[in-house]
Amino acid sequence: MAERSLRGKVAVAGIGETPYYKHGQAPDPEIVLALKAILAACDDAGIDPAEVDGFASYSDDRNNPTRLAAALGTKELRFSNMQWGGGGGGGSGAIANASAAINAGIADTVVVYRSLAQGQFARFGQGPKIPAIAGDPAFNIPYGIMSPAQQYSLKAMRFMHEHGIHQTALRGIAMASYYHAQNNPRAIMRGRPLTEEKYDNSRWISEPFHLYDCCMENDGAAAVILVSAERAKDMKHKPAYVLGAALGSDGGTGRGAYNGAHFASSHFTSVSRNLYDMAKVGPKDVDVLQSYENFTGGVLMSLVEHGFVEAEEADEFLVLDNLKADGGKLPLNTSGGNLAECYMHGLELITEAVHQIRGDSPNQVKDVNVSMVISGPMVSPVSNSIYGSEASL
């Protein structure tokens, strides 16, 4: 039987985004933001928007394909897909789903998109307004656990305790995002650099998370156009080939709520193996990495569970100099990411990974052939993806 894999079969041909806004400040309705990002991605790819015949998104995006297709003049809708799971855990999952559809002949031109105008609906960072709940949450809410920051700080605290990791490791991750944002014209936090002192003196959100360990909340939209590798070769930009994409979580993740064996985890142990197996690369082959920062503690655990650093060496390794695009050992979050570019639920990490393959990032790493994205950690399912140049195939 032939090997079943996405490796080199599909490529990113176009990327697009709206300007990024502070939370609640988008001038357009959320669906208009989605359309603007999709039109920009089509223009970037050099294709007629009516040719888009597939749509894939995640995190229950409110702008469904039927509505979008009507506005885009879609000739024929052939693929309409939602990756289950909240937060940004599904970003690379949507890439996997779109790529699988193209590879299987279900659709030819699939857009992965995410649009957020949280001010027009509800904010993620505020958590639920105590609805009629059952199961595990019914036992949590009376104790004053209301926000994602609180929920995930418990994981980070345990992981740091188990491995003797200190606050400075989280600070290094935050510093990298802010450092790269200063060069990125799209970044919300451009012009607002972060120093070690500023980090140390910032208020606690939920210890061990300072203010600067937590993502922003923003409005905007981003889109990525995928086509077959064969077609991508003749299009406007250098293709970013999908070398691999994986999604899911370890067996038993949901069985015991926070009682599982892998509580202090980003939930990537099996998903990282599956990604590397498909892409036929390992962490040492990765030239540049975007790792979703809902909270820096999630990045820390993601890096360990993808083999970029041993937990016991995290303190030593996670310092700004090692994480810079210009000369760092592991260039990390080179657009500024969720902390400092824009919280576009991690789709902005995928567009940055593509920029790195094309060679036109504002923080370009030299000679990138393998560019990786780790999407939202600590939720379930999680997902990840790797993009490669022609030379990587």
Add this chain to the structure above:
Amino acid sequence: MTEATAPVMPAPAPIVNPENKPFWDATVEGRLVLPKCQNCGSINWYPRVFCPECGKFGVDWIDAAGTGTIYTFAITRRGMGAYGKAGPYVLAYVELDEGPRIMTNIVDCDVDSINIGDKVRVVFHDTGSGSALPRFTPVS
């Protein structure tokens, strides 16, 4: 001008449903009970009517000793909603001596001096609505 008042830890009522009612009913009597599977004997959290280990229905409610250790914690300096006036408070998962880890608060302590691994024992805070919140306090 209003006088400064000391922070007060609230005791919001949980949402009681048929699945978790035996648990909350026991708290009013100052008992911490846990569901034990009639089939495989595992003691599970959170309370529910089937066993997440073997998948069978049927649990017995057993009395827990009310002692355990702090598995992990986080400090919230400024709460929201009912916790808006709580002052700094500690969220924690306490690992009970019977095995399960449960969400709780660590109370009657200096929030800056607690550590993972500290021994704790249960105290009950009445919600005034037919339930009491099991919380934990350090055992010195």
